[in-house]
Every structure is written in structure tokens, then in C-alpha cells.
Amino acid sequence: MPSFPIRRLAATTAAAALVLTALATAPAQAASPPAAASAAAPVTTSAASTTAAGAPADLSRDMVTVPAAPLLRARTDDAVSPATGVTTHPVYVSVATVTAATSDDSPTPPDEASIRAAVTQLHDYWWAESGHTVDVTLAGIETRPLGQASCVPATVLNTVHTAAFGGRFAKYAWAGTNEHLIVLSRETCGTTATAFGTVGGDGGEVFSSYGAGSALGVPVLLHEFGHNLGFGHAGAGMCRSTTSFDGAASDYRYATSTDSPAACPVLEYGDFLDIMGYSVSSARPHLSSVQRVRAGFMTDVTTLSGAGTTRQVVVTSLDGTATGRALKVVDPISGQDYYVEYRTATGTDATSAEFGGRAASCAVAAPGFTRCGLTSDRTTGSVRVLRPLTLAGSTVSTVALAVGLDTKRDPSRRDTHLDAGESFTSANGGFTVSVRSMTPSGGAVLDVTLAGAAKQQPVAAPAPASAVATASTLTVDRTRQTYGSPTRITATTRVVTTDGSTPTGTVTLRDGTTTVGSARVGTDGRAAVTLPATTRSGAHPLRASFVPDTAAQAGSTSAIVTVTVDKASSTSALSTGTTPVKRNAAANVTVTVASPGVARPEGVVTVSAGGTVLGSTRLTSASGGRVSVPVSSFTRAGVYALTASYAGTDDVSASVSKRMIVVVR
Numbered sequence: 059m060p061s062f063p064i065r066r067l068a069a070t071t072a073a074a075a076l077v078l079t080a081l082a083t084a085p086a087q088a089a090s091p092p093a094a095a096s097a098a099a100p101v102t103t104s105a106a107s108t109t110a111a112g113a114p115a116d117l118s119r120d121m122v123t124v125p126a127a128p129l130l131r132a133r134t135d136d137a138v139s140p141a142t143g144v145t146t147h148p149v150y151v152s153v154a155t156v157t158a159a160t161s162d163d164s165p166t167p168p169d170e171a172s173i174r175a176a177v178t179q180l181h182d183y184w185w186a187e188s189g190h191t192v193d194v195t196l197a198g199i200e201t202r203p204l205g206q207a208s209c210v211p212a213t214v215l216n217t218v219h220t221a222a223f224g225g226r227f228a229k230y231a232w233a234g235t236n237e238h239l240i241v242l243s244r245e246t247c248g249t250t251a252t253a254f255g256t257v258g259g260d261g262g263e264v265f266s267s268y269g270a271g272s273a274l275g276v277p278v279l280l281h282e283f284g285h286n287l288g289f290g291h292a293g294a295g296m297c298r299s300t301t302s303f304d305g306a307a308s309d310y311r312y313a314t315s316t317d318s319p320a321a322c323p324v325l326e327y328g329d330f331l332d333i334m335g336y337s338v339s340s341a342r343p344h345l346s347s348v349q350r351v352r353a354g355f356m357t358d359v360t361t362l363s364g365a366g367t368t369r370q371v372v373v374t375s376l377d378g379t380a381t382g383r384a385l386k387v388v389d390p391i392s393g394q395d396y397y398v399e400y401r402t403a404t405g406t407d408a409t410s411a412e413f414g415g416r417a418a419s420c421a422v423a424a425p426g427f428t429r430c431g432l433t434s435d436r437t438t439g440s441v442r443v444l445r446p447l448t449l450a451g452s453t454v455s456t457v458a459l460a461v462g463l464d465t466k467r468d469p470s471r472r473d474t475h476l477d478a479g480e481s482f483t484s485a486n487g488g489f490t491v492s493v494r495s496m497t498p499s500g501g502a503v504l505d506v507t508l509a510g511a512a513k514q515q516p517v518a519a520p521a522p523a524s525a526v527a528t529a530s531t532l533t534v535d536r537t538r539q540t541y542g543s544p545t546r547i548t549a550t551t552r553v554v555t556t557d558g559s560t561p562t563g564t565v566t567l568r569d570g571t572t573t574v575g576s577a578r579v580g581t582d583g584r585a586a587v588t589l590p591a592t593t594r595s596g597a598h599p600l601r602a603s604f605v606p607d608t609a610a611q612a613g614s615t616s617a618i619v620t621v622t623v624d625k626a627s628s629t630s631a632l633s634t635g636t637t638p639v640k641r642n643a644a645a646n647v648t649v650t651v652a653s654p655g656v657a658r659p660e661g662v663v664t665v666s667a668g669g670t671v672l673g674s675t676r677l678t679s680a681s682g683g684r685v686s687v688p689v690s691s692f693t694r695a696g697v698y699a700l701t702a703s704y705a706g707t708d709d710v711s712a713s714v715s716k717r718m719i720v721v722v723r
Contacts (some may be wrong), residue, residue, distance in 0.1 A: 141191045141354035144674050148197035149238045152222045156209040156245050167244040168270040176270035188355045190662040190705045209247035215265045232261035243267045255282035262286030274339045281337050290453040292335035294328030296423035296460035300469040303461045304485040323423050329458045330412040343410040347384035347399040348444050348456045363388035365510025372570045374501040377405035380596020389488035390508050400502040402439035428471045429460045440475035441493050441502050443482050500597045500620045525612040527556045532602045532616035541595050541626040541709040542655025550586045551602040563606035569598045595625045595709045628653040630715040632702040639720050641695050646686045649702040653710050662705040667698045692722040
């Protein structure tokens with residue numbers, strides 16, 4: 059069986075990769091080359107890293123290739139394709155006592171309680187990030203004394219994965235099983251801790267000497283488990299130009315590349331706002347929109363393509379539940395994909411060092427060019443422009459572009475985000491995105507223009523110089539409505555003319571760039587449009603446009619009025635149906651979900667007992683709010699308290715049923 063040396067070798071054609079993490083203060087130890095008797099392709103490795111006490115670590119060198127195993131499926135984002143069904147990922151944890159000495163042990167070595175807590179947090183994070191499709195479970199814990207002279211991470215994993223749990227992970231047997239081996243050492247393994255994990259392959263292996271503590275051990279495991287799921291690293295890139303802040307895909311290379319200097323060097327782990335970037339103590343930021351859309355974890359994305367397209371788009375907070383949380387722009391010149399997202403100091407993103415309020419973390423990207431992070435405002439949040447790029451092999455990484463000017467407006471010193479009033483233009487002028495405004499409650503209002511002949515949305519035709527000027531004022535009878543509710547918002551536009559004549563024409567109400575409805579202006583100068591009951595939850599910027607019937611009057615457009623649609627409430631109920639629950643026999647329970655105004659709620663329902671998940675099923679529109687959930691067999695007789703939880707959707711709130719007592723005989 060091939061070994062895992064911690065050193066960089068020539069890249070192979072293999073398709074899975076092993077990613078290492080080490081503290082900034084010291085590089086990973088070099089290991090001996092694999093034995094000459096091994097005929098397998100070589101394995102390449104490199105070091106990633108984390109940080110202690112909130113300070114960023116040196117994340118230089120990364121990507122290790124597992125020999126000759128076609129594990130990675132092709133990942134493209136030509137279309138938004140949702141992940142379907144729930145996939146269970148059993149985690150087996152092997153605690154290795156590498157040396158007999160205790161002097162090299164971690165101050166807080168992993169124990170059963172911390173491991174169980176860590177796996178629970180691993181589940182909770184990836185369950186949420188994946189849109190309730192990745193279900194991490196603890197399959198077993200073992201201890202394994204190795205009796206080695208010293209703790210060398212690669213040697214530890216080479217030794218443990220051959221024999222752990224009866225050899226079920228030997229010879230890459232985990233590929234395609236969705237099973238994961240996590241090896242935790244009691245030792246710190248040298249002067250700095252280390253962690254690494256295989257990339258892709260529907261399963262994988264992780265080594266960590268950071269332990270299982272919540273502050274740093276768990277964030278490291280979240281990152282490495284992300285590699286097991288197939289995610290590459292989240293970096294930050296800066297192009298060597300004061301006029302063009304972007305380049306061709308081939309211009310982007312890691313700053314540590316031994317090739318000729320890159321036109322746009324990338325700091326491999328430079329993104330503080332993605333779990334696949336820097337690992338920082340107590341920080342658990344979301345995956346970026348790029349990662350989530352490409353994995354099928356999120357379909358809530360607006361796509362703009364086509365030469366000459368001009369749109370105003372509202373992008374809501376990635377951490378929120380409102381619709382429109384990501385924007386994908388297909389550059390009409392290069393055909394390359396770009397993503398624009400709005401990140402705020404809310405939810406798990408609030409833990410990110412990017413919103414930590416500490417001094418900027420700046421690094422020289424190239425002679426004369428400085429890239430800065432940790433500079434986003436907690437009050438307003440920030441807009442980010444990202445690209446999915448294939449760097450250092452076959453794994454797609456994401457790159458946050460340094461596109462925002464610093465406070466001194468110096469184009470050679472840039473932030474990896476845009477503030478209100480700033481704009482970004484892609485290479486060769488393919489498209490431009492400008493940030494008009496941004497508030498956590500209303501989202502980021504963006505003006506996007508793609509190069510080419512203009513194809514703007516219909517607006518009122520320009521009036522001749524002699525036309526009578528008009529003014530349109532938009533008001534609403536309430537600022538909130540609930541999804542599915544019959545009580546809806548009515549938006550009324552009042553149109554007045556400068557000469558006092560009666561305006562004649564039509565008012566069109568738009569939600570961002572989407573037309574809500576139109577109405578004729580009455581003799582009182584007013585036109586009313588009511589929002590549909592199916593208007594998606596979240597913030598909605600409404601604007602009214604008056605288009606006159608004749609050229610004698612000029613058209614006019616109102617100011618934006620932002621309204622909010624709340625999620626519909628839900629209730630969950632649990633029953634056993636007519637089939638009694640028996641010991642060691644397959645069983646089903648029935649879950650009923652009801653939501654006012656929503657005839658056929660959808661989403662994932664989960665049945666649990668005492669905190670243990672017994673079964674999970676997706677509720678579809680065809681289910682009519684009622685679904686049968688297969689549950690694990692009860693191996694012991696006794697009394698069990700079951701509950702059903704409904705995860706909710708973008709438009710319907712989650713709910714938990716009352717406990718149902720089941721007696722198993």
C-alpha cells in the first residue's frame with residue numbers, strides 16, 4: 059500500500075487529493091520517500107494551516123494526490139443542479155497514542171465526550187450548509203497505541219488507516235462508501251499541530267493533531283471534512299495592475315508557484331469568509347456561494363448572461379433566508395463564470411475574522427501590490443466577487459478577488475471586497491458590477507452591465523422637450539406580509555403632473571427587475587397593484603414606473619420602497635399509524651406537516667429519539683403534507699419518546715412536533 063509522504067512531488071493523473079494543515083510558526087516535517095517496492099503512482103502533499111488565538115496562520119503549500127484512484131466526479135457549474143436526497147456519512151474516529159511518552163501529549167487530548175460533541179457539531183454545520191442533504195453520524199470510536207519513537211503525521215495515518223476498525227479503510231476501501239476515518243493523535247506532533255484530509259471520492263480520511271475542542275479542533279475538522287466532500291481551497295487573488303483588477307483564468311496561479319511570476323498571484327487560503335479558507339480559532343463561516351451552488355447545496359442564485367444585458371439586482375445576505383442570495387455572471391467576452399455575494403456579520407458568518415474588528419491583515423501579493431483582508435464593516439457587511447478556478451491540479455478552488463480600494467483610494471493596495479459606491483470590471487471590459495447600496499435588512503443593490511448592444515429592461519420612452527413632466531410616488535398599506543397569507547401588501551402609486559392635468563397611462567410595479575403587475579392610472583391619479591400570496595420570503599425592493607399613453611406627458615419612476623415577506627409558520631405531528639412498533643423489526647412512523655396558506659409543504663422531516671436520529675425523509679409536493687418515515691429498528695424493548703422535526707424551506711418555517719411515546723415490546 060502506498061504511503062503518504064509530507065513533501066511535494068510531481069503531480070499525477072490521480073483524481074483525489076490529500077490536504078494538510080499546519081500552524082504558521084513551523085513547516086510540516088519532511089518524511090522519508092515511499093518504499094521502492096511500491097509500484098503505485100507517487101503521492102504529493104503540501105501543508106495548509108490554521109491559527110491559534112484568532113491570528114491567521116501561514117497556509118503555504120497544499121494538495122496531496124492519492125495514487126491512481128479515479129475518485130472525483132467532474133464538477134461543473136454550467137447549470138444550477140440541486141443535490142437530492144439525504145446522504146449519510148458515517149464517521150469512524152481512531153484515537154492514536156503515537157508514543158509511549160506523555161511529555162509530548164496535547165494539554166487537552168481527545169476523549170470520548172469531546173469526540174462525540176465534535177461529531178455532533180460536524181453534523182450540525184454540514185447539515186445546514188448542504189441544505190439538509192449531508193447527514194454526519196458517529197459510527198464508532200477506537201483507541202490505538204502505536205509505540206512509535208516520534209509523532210510524524212504521515213506515518214501515523216499510514217499506520218492507522220491500514221488496520222483501523224478491522225481494516226475497513228485499507229487500500230482506499232472507503233471510496234464510494236461515504237464512510238470517513240478521522241485519526242486524532244494524543245500528541246501535538248512536533249512544535250506545531252497538523253491536519254490534512256483526502257479530497258473527494260465519496261468518503262475519505264482526515265488526520266488532525268488539533269484534538270476535538272470546540273475552539274480550534276472543530277473548525278479544523280469542519281475544513282478537512284469539506285475536503286472529503288470534494289471542496290478545494292478558498293483563496294484570495296490580486297492582479298498586478300492598477301487599472302485592471304482582473305485577468306484571464308490562466309493569469310491566476312498560487313503565489314508559491316515555481317512557474318514564472320503570475321500576473322494574478324493567489325494566496326491559497328486567503329479567504330477568511332469561507333470555511334475552506336483560513337481556519338481561525340472559534341470561527342465557523344459559511345461556504346461561499348460558489349462552493350454551495352457548484353455542490354448543489356444552494357439553488358437560490360440569479361444568473362445573468364448575454365451581451366448587452368443591463369440589470370439592477372438585489373443580492374441578500376448569504377447567511378439569511380431571503381431569496382436572491384447569490385448572483386452568477388457569465389462574462390460575455392471570456393465565457394468565464396463569476397459569482398457576486400453579500401456577506402454580513404450575522405449567523406455563523408459573525409464568527410469570521412473578516413468581521414473581527416481587528417487591524418487589517420495585509421500581505422504583499424507582488425512587488426508594489428498589497429492585498430488586505432479582515433477589513434469588512436460589521437455594520438454594513440461587504441460585497442465579494444469570486445471566481446471558481448482550477449489551480450494546482452484537478453481540484454477547483456475559489457478565489458476572492460481583491461477589487462476594492464482602501465481608505466486612501468490607492469489602486470496598488472486593495473481589499474478583497476467592495477463597499478457601497480465601488481465597482482468592478484472584469485478582464486477586457488466583459489461586465490461591470492457597481493454597488494449602489496447595502497444594508498443587512500434590505501440586501502446589496504447592484505447595477506450590472508454586460509458588454510455588447512444594450513438590451514435593457516423596458517422603461518418609459520423619452521418624452522419630447524414639450525412634454526408635461528410627471529412625478530410618481532409609491533406607498534404601501536403595510537410593510538410586511540406572510541408567505542401564503544391572504545392578507546397581502548397593496549402598493550399604490552400616485553402620479554401628478556406639473557401643469558395639474560390628469561395623468562393618463564399605465565403604472566408597472568417591479569420587484570427588483572421582476573414585474574409584479576400593472577394597473578391603469580385612475581382619474582384620481584392613482585394605480586394599485588397587490589403582491590401575490592406566493593411572493594417569496596425576504597426583502598423586496600419595489601419601484602413603480604409610469605408610462606404615459608401619449609408623448610404629451612413624460613414618464614416617471616418612483617423611489618424604491620422595501621417591503622418584507624415573512625416565512626409561513628408550520629406545525630408538525632407524529633403518529634405510528636396502524637402498524638405497531640416491535641423490537642428488531644422494521645418500522646415506519648407518519649409525520650404530518652401543516653402550514654397556513656401552503657397546501658403542499660415541502661422539505662426534510664427527521665424522526666429522533668433522545669437526540670439520536672432514527673430516520674429522515676424528504677417531504678415533496680406530491681405528499682400533501684404527510685409522509686411515512688422508515689426508522690431504525692429498535693433492538694431493545696422499552697419506552698421511547700419520539701419527536702419529528704421539519705427543517706422548513708426558504709418560505710416555510712421549521713417546526714418540531716410534540717413528543718410521542720412508543721412502547722416497544
